[in-house]
Every structure is written in structure tokens, then in C-alpha cells.
Amino acid sequence: MSDEDILDELFDLIEERKAELPEGSYTTSLFTHEKGENAVLEKVGEETTELILAAKDDDTDEMKAEGADLLYHFLVLLSMKDVTLDELRDELGERFGEH
Numbered sequence: 001m002s003d004e005d006i007l008d009e010l011f012d013l014i015e016e017r018k019a020e021l022p023e024g025s026y027t028t029s030l031f032t033h034e035k036g037e038n039a040v041l042e043k044v045g046e047e048t049t050e051l052i053l054a055a056k057d058d059d060t061d062e063m064k065a066e067g068a069d070l071l072y073h074f075l076v077l078l079s080m081k082d083v084t085l086d087e088l089r090d091e092l093g094e095r096f097g098e099h
């Protein structure tokens with residue numbers, strides 16, 4: 001599976017969770033948290049810190065794990081703010097074209 005496929009599939013699943021809010025889903029718990037958007041914002045902060053610590057330790061396995069946690073929570077944040085993965089791709093694409 002290519003990187004693009006897994007990101008699209010994960011984002012589609014997050015959008016589905018947002019629409020259907022199934023019980024027992026961690027993603028649902030972020031969309032329905034009593035802290036509101038602060039729940040996912042806190043996780044983005046925590047996972048960023050954990051990624052930095054893993055990098056400082058030169059622990060590349062941990063970097064991949066924490067990076068995946070961060071990416072997942074970032075995708076939830078995008079969905080929460082009604083930003084699509086294609087819009088993020090467009091932003092990256094515009095910058096790529098500058099070089």
C-alpha cells in the first residue's frame with residue numbers, strides 16, 4: 001500500500017467516524033469529548049513532545065511510532081476543522097512547485 005493510499009484511507013475512516021460517531025471508537029471520543037477541541041489539541045501537543053524526545057534519544061523506532069500518533073491526531077484535527085486532505089495536498093503542492 002502506498003503512503004497516499006493509507007493516508008486517504010485513514011482520513012476517510014476519520015470522516016466516517018465524525019459522521020456516524022460509533023460507540024467504542026477512540027476517534028469518536030475525540031469528536032465528542034467534554035473538553036471539545038482541546039482534547040485533540042492536547043494530544044497534538046503531547047505527541048509532538050514525545051516525537052521530539054524520541055529524536056533527541058536517536059530512537060528511530062520510537063520516532064516512527066510517535067510520528068504516526070501525531071499524524072493521526074493531526075488528521076483528526078483537520079477533519080474537526082472541516083479541512084480536507086486534498087486541501088493539505090494542495091498546500092504542499094504549491095510549495096513544491098516553488099522549488
Ligand SMILES: N=c1c2ncn([C@@H]3O[C@H](COP(=O)(O)OP(=O)(O)OP(=O)(O)O)[C@@H](O)[C@H]3O)c2ncn1[C@@H]1O[C@H](COP(=O)(O)O)[C@@H](O)[C@H]1O
Nearest residue numbers: 010013014017024025026027028043046068069070072073
Ligand atoms: N492511527 C490511529 C491512532 N494512533 C493513536 N491512536 C490512539 O491515540 C491514543 C493516545 O495515544 P497515547 O500514546 O497517548 O496512548 P495512551 O497512553 O493510551 O493515552 P491516553 O488515551 O490515555 O491519553 C491511544 O488510545 C491510541 O490508541 C490511534 N487511534 C486510532 N488510529 C486509527 O484510527 C482508526 C479508527 O480507530 P477507532 O476510531 O478507535 O475505531 C484505527 O483503525 C487506526 O487506524
